[in-house]
Amino acid sequence: MARLFRAHRFQFQPLEQACDGPYDGCLFWGNQIIMPESSRDKLTPEEWAPLIASELVYQRKLLEKRRLGLLIRILPLTAVYVIIPAVLWQLGILNLQGMTTVRGAPTPVSVAFFELYSGTALIFTMILYDVLGFRFNRQMRLKADAIAASMMSKAVFLSALEKIGRAFPSILTRGRPSLTYPPGRPSVEKRIEGIQAATSF
Known part of the structure; x- marks a missing residue:
């Protein structure tokens, strides 16, 4: 878990309450930037800039695309999951004939099954x-990261990630070193590779 501090024009103040944050990035709290206290002395303000820019791009530009992308991927799979037993029932492969008791009331097996299956x-x-x-x-x-690297100094961005990777080896090759660490983040190594690949064309 990374202890966090509040940054206001790069004047750092510890947060009064504990919350989880990434070593290689920041969080936004209203109009404030929240960054890990353990990384405070590892990077210069110039090196923090591309990390903050990447988070801004993700939050302001890509988050809605993430939601839409997930919806497009999840809905068809869920529909197939729901339809399969109905198809098997209609084909006679799944036998749902007869009656059962649900909460003390007689209920057709088919109704009870699909109520349970919907859950x-x-x-x-x-x-x-x-x-x-x-x-x-x-x-x-x-x-x-790729978008932020195209707008800012690639060398500074890579330098910042390399310093973070050396300071926190647990996130160098793994995006989530522990259960308390924020999920869904690529490892520092993957971030470095991604920036190098995106800016090599």
Whole structure:
């Protein structure tokens, strides 16, 4: 977990309350920038600039695309999940004949089954959102890095990430070193590779 500090014109003040934040980025709280206190002495203000720019691009430009992209990916899979038992039932492969008891009342097996199955569909959707969401987050953040690198100094951006990677080896090759660390972030190594690839053309 990274302790955070509030940055106002690069005058750093510790936060009064604890919250989780990334070592290689920042959070936005209203009109304030929240950055990890443990990274405060690792980078210069100039090196912080591309990291902040990348987060701004992600939050202001790519977040809506992330939501739309997830919706496009999740809805068809959820629809297939819901339709499969109905198709099997209509084909006679799934036998839902007879009656059962639900909350003390006689209920057709087919009704009871689909009520239960609709609940599992919600769980299935939530699992998809987590699995696909974290992966999509990483892709969007790498894209935000590429956009930020095209607007700012590539050398400074790479220098900042390399310093963070040396200071915090746990996030050099892994995007999430612990369960308390913010999910859906690419590793520092992937970020460096992404910037180099995006700016090599």
